[in-house]
Amino acid sequence: MMPDLVSGVLFVPLIAAAALALIPSYRLSAALNVLASGLSLIFALLLLVADRPGMGHLLFVDDLNVVFIVLNSFIGFTTSVFSATYIAHELEIGRLTPLHLRFYHAMFQLMLFGMNLALTANNIGLMWVAVELATLTTVLMVGIYRTHEALEAAWKYFILGSVGIALALFGTILVYLAARPVVGEGMDAMVWTTLVAHARDFDPPLLNIAFVFLLLGYGTKVGLAPLHAWLPDAHAEGPTPISAVLSGLLLNVALYALLRFKILLAGNPASIAPGPLMMGLGLLSLIFAGFMLYRRRDIKRLFAYSSIEHMGIIVFAFGMAGPLGNFAGLLQMTMHSLTKSAIFFTVGHITQVKGTQRIAGIGGLTISHPILGWGLVAGVAAIAGLPPFGVFMSEFLVVSSTFAREPLLAVLLVFGLLLSFGALLLRVTDVSFGPVIGPVGPVRASTIPLFVHLALVLAAGIWLPPPMVAWFQHVARMLG
């Protein structure tokens, strides 16, 4: 049963990508895109309940990656629904041609394939190749508008992403070197399940250096502070559905890779604790992004910096580890993905109707476009961490567990949270309330994905279903 489901998650996007590259009609391909993403979501959900017999050498599913796969497939599906209306508008105003769209849809599915492959890979080499594939496809989509800015953003993303991915490969090689004397030469020394089982006997110093490279390498893709330079540009200049999947999915995939290696290090008591490194980078990202949020004049850049901030919080929580820290990190990650992609859905329609991404060119949204305006207000309230939304709960968990263990760091953490809270509220009042600025034409918006996401975040804030809590607790224990 299980191999079929895993290949469902992998082959549906792959076949869809090939088919979409050939279909000239954009309506048909947009529908097919939704259909394929929906089908992968069904397979992903089935993974949740199906038995998982033996582990393959290349692919495997365990309780940790299934969380990521389901989350990824879900947001991939809702984004494909949003994307269908978004691109119809782009086609109307002539920003994209049907040929571009063929390419765009094929790349979208190829990206989902790359991400699912990275998540299900039971091999550190295969995972690396998959992350590279996902990166390449997003680079191509970021540059799809072919303007100065889009090409510049794609180029920057490409170069920085390549350096990151190269460093991650160096780290991967070092892990292999550490494993070889214990596990033996060949494929076994790159298989996750084997590596984790033997982690105790690996040479600690080698593992330490490997982790530093992996943290820098995959950390670039997570968007951690000193390595984040590509992220705001890539979010701002690409099509908005891509901004949504970058924030909601790709950052998580890189984070997943980091977490896997963290488990490996946790299995070896003589190696360094990865926690302080991750906490340091996380706090730096949080506070840095908090300050940067105040100076943003572009609405998509604003939310890109907010993604850096949240990835900072998540990495911090996972760095602190312990059952509570990991639980908070997982919850925060889920909530952030859902909320941030919902925000990008509204922002996508808003920028389309206003014809600009400049915050100064947008105003009075709650009057001119009540659904979008209030949707944005709700999304920002959620992402800023206001109750009763789920982000509030996860941030509360992060803060309280930090207070219990490192009170001094908790002060910094709260400072960073308040900093970004203020900035986000300031900007959202600019665009949502006050006099109407910019065109007020009607907008064909797909509001269902937006409200489904927000409803989920709200529901999670009010009542988390016990099975989900149990699942997350179990995964949190796995993460050590």
Added chain:
Amino acid sequence: MRGISFDIAHMLAGFLVLASFLMLYQDRLYALLNVLALHAFILALSVAWQANIQGAPHLYITAVIALGFKAMLIPWALRKIVFRLGIHREIEAVGGIGLTMLGGMALVALSLEVMLPVTAQADPVAREDIALALSVVLIGLLMMVTRRNAVSQVVGFLSLENGIILAATGARGMPLVVEISVAFSVLVAFIVVGIFLFRIRERFDTVDVGALDEFRGGRQ
């Protein structure tokens, strides 16, 4: 016999570091591309030698890729691009050549200092190969940081990648090396085609990355 095969492996890896240093002070793009070809050629020799002493015939594929793709095709394509763009003038080096060279030496010292004690238990070929490969990687990064021109940044990235392939082949019995080198070649091909396309569409008046930054202007 065993001694001499180690020595040759080390010599080739050492040459690769030397070629990286040669890159650091090239101030003309054509000369830089020649050194890049030399760099890839040494890598091909080194990989072929590893294939020989490890008895791993699949590594010959990686060596052939390095020779055909990286030592010939890529420098040739970049040369075409440089000619088309008319930028075979001097490269602006940030911080001056002397300082960059000193930085490069410091990086080599750093990587030896970091890697040698750590890999003490690894087999001696891998041990020094990894340390030298890390030097190549770090010098490649240094080059990407100090150069402003997009083509020379790409050259820096290619040398960085050569260092990684050296490390991967030095790790005896590492699987997927061939696949990874193919994946990297795809990446590199994308980069080169990317520069080419940017120019063909005449979106940028210059490939100086510093000038690209200016487009951002007030857009923050």
